[in-house]
Amino acid sequence: MAIASAVPVSVEPDFYHTKTKYKGILGWIFTTDHKRIGILYLVTMLVFFFTAATLGVLMRLEMLTPGRTFVDAQTYNTFFTLHGIMMIFLFIIPGLPAVFGNFLMPIMIGAKDVFFPRLNLLSWWLFLFGGIFALVSVFLPGGAADTGWTFYVPYSVRTSTNVIPALSAAFILGFSSILTGLNFITTIHRMRAPGMTWFRMPLFVWSLYSTAWIQVLATPIIGITLLLIAIERWFGVGIFDPTLGGDPVLYQHLFWIYSHPAVYIMILPGLGVVSEILPVFARRTIFGYKFIAFSSLAIAFVGSLVWAHHMFTVGMSNTGMFVFSFLTFLVSIPSAIKVFNWIATLYKGSIEISAPLLFILSFIIQFCIGGFTGLILGTLAINIHVQDTYFVVGHFHYVMFGGTGFGLFAALHYWYPKMFGKMYKQAPAYISWFLATVGFNLLYFPMFVLGYEGMPRRYYDYLPEFQTVHQIATVGSWILYAGIVVMFVNLVVSLWRGEKATANPWGGETLEWKVPSPPPLENFDEIPVVTTGPYDYSKYEKAAQEVK
Amino acid sequence: MFQGSSPFSDYVDATFLTIVGVSLLVLLGLLIAMVYFVIRYSRKRNPHPTNIEGNVPLEITWTVIPLALFMGMFYLGWEGYRQMSTIPEGAIPVNATARMWQWTFEYPNGVTTDTLYVPYAAPVKISIRSLDVNHSLYIPAFRIKKDAIPNRVNTMWFKTPRIASYDVACAEYCGLQHSYMYTKVVSMDSTAFERWYQAASARQSKTYEPILLSKN
Numbered sequence: 155m156a157i158a159s160a161v162p163v164s165v166e167p168d169f170y171h172t173k174t175k176y177k178g179i180l181g182w183i184f185t186t187d188h189k190r191i192g193i194l195y196l197v198t199m200l201v202f203f204f205t206a207a208t209l210g211v212l213m214r215l216e217m218l219t220p221g222r223t224f225v226d227a228q229t230y231n232t233f234f235t236l237h238g239i240m241m242i243f244l245f246i247i248p249g250l251p252a253v254f255g256n257f258l259m260p261i262m263i264g265a266k267d268v269f270f271p272r273l274n275l276l277s278w279w280l281f282l283f284g285g286i287f288a289l290v291s292v293f294l295p296g297g298a299a300d301t302g303w304t305f306y307v308p309y310s311v312r313t314s315t316n317v318i319p320a321l322s323a324a325f326i327l328g329f330s331s332i333l334t335g336l337n338f339i340t341t342i343h344r345m346r347a348p349g350m351t352w353f354r355m356p357l358f359v360w361s362l363y364s365t366a367w368i369q370v371l372a373t374p375i376i377g378i379t380l381l382l383i384a385i386e387r388w389f390g391v392g393i394f395d396p397t398l399g400g401d402p403v404l405y406q407h408l409f410w411i412y413s414h415p416a417v418y419i420m421i422l423p424g425l426g427v428v429s430e431i432l433p434v435f436a437r438r439t440i441f442g443y444k445f446i447a448f449s450s451l452a453i454a455f456v457g458s459l460v461w462a463h464h465m466f467t468v469g470m471s472n473t474g475m476f477v478f479s480f481l482t483f484l485v486s487i488p489s490a491i492k493v494f495n496w497i498a499t500l501y502k503g504s505i506e507i508s509a510p511l512l513f514i515l516s517f518i519i520q521f522c523i524g525g526f527t528g529l530i531l532g533t534l535a536i537n538i539h540v541q542d543t544y545f546v547v548g549h550f551h552y553v554m555f556g557g558t559g560f561g562l563f564a565a566l567h568y569w570y571p572k573m574f575g576k577m578y579k580q581a582p583a584y585i586s587w588f589l590a591t592v593g594f595n596l597l598y599f600p601m602f603v604l605g606y607e608g609m610p611r612r613y614y615d616y617l618p619e620f621q622t623v624h625q626i627a628t629v630g631s632w633i634l635y636a637g638i639v640v641m642f643v644n645l646v647v648s649l650w651r652g653e654k655a656t657a658n659p660w661g662g663e664t665l666e667w668k669v670p671s672p673p674p675l676e677n678f679d680e681i682p683v684v685t686t687g688p689y690d691y692s693k694y695e696k697a698a699q700e701v702k
Numbered sequence: 703m704f705q706g707s708s709p710f711s712d713y714v715d716a717t718f719l720t721i722v723g724v725s726l727l728v729l730l731g732l733l734i735a736m737v738y739f740v741i742r743y744s745r746k747r748n749p750h751p752t753n754i755e756g757n758v759p760l761e762i763t764w765t766v767i768p769l770a771l772f773m774g775m776f777y778l779g780w781e782g783y784r785q786m787s788t789i790p791e792g793a794i795p796v797n798a799t800a801r802m803w804q805w806t807f808e809y810p811n812g813v814t815t816d817t818l819y820v821p822y823a824a825p826v827k828i829s830i831r832s833l834d835v836n837h838s839l840y841i842p843a844f845r846i847k848k849d850a851i852p853n854r855v856n857t858m859w860f861k862t863p864r865i866a867s868y869d870v871a872c873a874e875y876c877g878l879q880h881s882y883m884y885t886k887v888v889s890m891d892s893t894a895f896e897r898w899y900q901a902a903s904a905r906q907s908k909t910y911e912p913i914l915l916s917k918n
Contacts, residue, residue: 396852500739526725535782608842
């Protein structure tokens, strides 16, 4: 992005080395700098990610043979519950917005910080407390929750395990999410640099903006639902519990009214990362900027109206089935538009292969497979068969992990030099991409086969005919895990051993590449004046014309 | 995988394969385009990019074509579901009651059993209830399932395509023994079924009335 003034060479130290009010660890946990808060989220979140991923690998190991492989049924049930709770509430919902949104969004729009820096810190503290509640629920007497991450009533009312601490965790984490959303909306409205019009914003910022609205509007519903559960338990008012005259289906509606939009909280920032990284390595502008920007808003809007497609077998009216299936197909349109525009962005580019781009290419194909299987799930007649089977498990892992997860890996490799001022080793990054892609597909593709053959999900034991396919998936989980380990070892080791990164190693045109790596405390010595769109690579084209 | 049974499984499998086919074509197209562009427009082969901002007719094309395809898929799904949810008149009424972790089936005269015996090719209407938590009655071979929810009665129907037995599973997580909540649907020819029904009625001291009489 062209800036009126010359690229500033900052004389200020980077934000890691700026004197802060507090020293050492206190300088981190009481910081109001959006970059430090981003790093705090990154570290906390990766701890949860590795714990949950390890649980996932253990689950696959248990599925190696029918019957008991190495844990009993109760342990397995807590495994998939914890895996789901941690991955969803502690990793993928905060994921990209809290880490990369915090670190980069203010810089990308030319601001010194977010609009409410102290609220931002409070969000992280709420996130931490929520995480601690989730961990406490594992170790309290009674045992870890065994309800699945959906906490369906009445099972969640009847089980003796620690459901209430786990629900409290979700409640607290919800506030963290709402406050972050509120902060981002305000920041994007009020803090854009002069000349940074809406349509000059990087597309990652557009996706964060759409996400933030869902966070603010949808998250309170899960809070209200959890409060209703508390009222029911403490005052005996029948709301969800059938023994008190409540309706378990009402719980499912309320749960999915939040949790389906939450799915878009998880994927939209990932889509934003793709739109952000593709033009840089294709060295040309994004194809169809406005279509991509508005498709984010369309997804956020229509995505709020499709929740009951998680409930096609509960016994809904035919009208309900018709409407929710129809809307589900509609919400796939903006996603399809994005994919076509991404592919078109590669056309006549000048493409340089790099680790971030490879993760993005895997993302696009895996996201497509997730999308196509989503169409299959949206088709009523087929949904009845594959609902609550491994088909669904395969589908959402393709979108959430094959999409958002790979988007996060891409984002890490893309913004790593900016965040840490170091460059990682290339060869291990390529190896980790290869292992992760092969392992991922080997792990999750067989689940479509299992599901269509009638293997229900959340099964500790299974019929012998499913064993071969289960074993293929388990082998895939080992390869995937190996890829992730290689990736993080490389990234962590490079913090010390990596070469010093330049301000703009990839040739990006967005504002974060116009400040030093790592950026100084308040990002800009002087607030930039923006005069062009975010992916203006016309200088390369002009260079070509001059050669001719 | 596609053994073809029950009135719905052929339809569901055909719809599934249609969507998979269309999806595979589009996916392959996207994959080939992506890989081709990455190779053809690599920095080495194409050092000078062309900035193309977009193309509105193209955007309209790739909005309208998927929309048409998706509406087709939606229609196929809705049509199939309509058949599943339209219970034929005169279907044999059977109650299915779920509890942790067992199914109980109850016939019109009060005979109960833990395996679902049905006469071959006759439509059967199952009314599904639960005594404790949510369960889901799932017959994979017939491509049908319906949740069992306390304080609610859900219905589904099927007819068996062959004289054979089929797995019945619980598809909604219900705790410790969830994965063991299997039973069978056993399809018998009409005489064998009536013989079984008569004997079961006698064993459980219920009045026997032939179920299939009205149809013969």
